[in-house]
Amino acid sequence: MRIDISFLPAYAAAFMLAFARVSAMVMLLPGLGETNIPVRIKLSTALLLTLIILPLHRQAYQVDMGSLTPLLVMMLHEIIxxxxxxxxxxxxxxxxxxxGAVIAQQMGLGFVTAVDPTQGQQGVLVGNFLTMLGVTMLFATDSHHLVIAALSDSYKVFAPGELVPSGDVASLATQAFGTAFKLGLQLSAPFLVFGLVFNVGLGVLARLMPQMQVYFVGAPLSIMLGFLILAFVLAAMMGTFLGYFDGVMHDMMPR
Known part of the structure; x- marks a missing residue:
């Protein structure tokens, strides 16, 4: 009885190519690609996803074991x-x-910073809170399943071995950054209105009562009212953000 193992080198090369795509994505994903997540957990997650996805798209990897250069080029494409x-x-x-930055500025907490546990660097306190809440809701609502689905469907858009369409990638990046900034301003719109009305009111009060120390009255009042508004609109804000995130993931899936 003979066992044919001639397919193993090609299968191992296909596994490494798929692992390059999956691991590059996992290292940047929200919730999994954070600096405080151990590297072993990231690699284990990438390995598990590769074991799930590779059998579904094994035929997409046409590997030529006769030369090393095409394999390296394909791996670079997969990483990109x-x-x-x-x-x-x-x-x-x-x-x-x-x-979070706009909200903190309008509340008078723009100078209050703390280490962002997701990035390992200083960030505005309100922004850190919203980011951590967003990651929590991402997993609580199973929206991370859309990320895995987008990864699987990416083989229809970016077939292995084909050149990455740089124009489409640049357009995607520009649209993603522009939409994220626009959405950030839309989420903080109630606080922009609050800040404008509150500061105009303080200005009028300062003119009517010059002897009053407006700053010592306005600063704590601004923080208190800001937190009350945040408590009222937080659910709507996060619901809008999750809808936006789901929309982005659906746009990455070919119809």
Whole structure:
């Protein structure tokens, strides 16, 4: 009895190519690609996803084992595709940081910063809170399943071995950044109105009562009213953000 193992080198090469795409995406995904997540967990997640996705798209990898150069070129393409997918999902969360920065500025907390546990760097406190809440709701509502679906459907858009359409990637990046900034301003719109009305009221009060220390009255009042407004609109804000995130993931799936 003879066992044919001649297919193993080609299958191993296909596995490494698929792993390059999946791991590049996982390293940038919100919730999984954070700096405080151990590298072993990231690699284990990427390995598990590769084991699930590779049997579905094994035929897409036409591997030539006679030369090393085409394999390296294909691996570079796979890494670029994974980075594009992961970065698109990551940029969507920039909307929460933009909204948090605007909200903090209108509340008078623009100078209050703390270490963002998702990025490992200083960030506005309100923005850090919204980002962590967004990651929590992403997993609580199973929206991360859309990311996995987009990864699987990416083989229809970015077939292995084909050149990455740089024009489409640039358009996707520009649209993602522009939409994230616009959404951040839309989410913080109630606080822009609040800040305008509140500051105009303080200005009128300062003119009517010059002897009053307006700053010492306005600063705590601004923070208190800001937190009350945040409590009222937080559910609507996060619902709008999740709808936007789901829309971005659906746009990455071919119809």
């Amino acid at each position: 595709i994974g980075v594009v997918l992961g970065a698109t999902a990551r940029v969507t969360f920039a909307a929460l940081q933009v909204a």
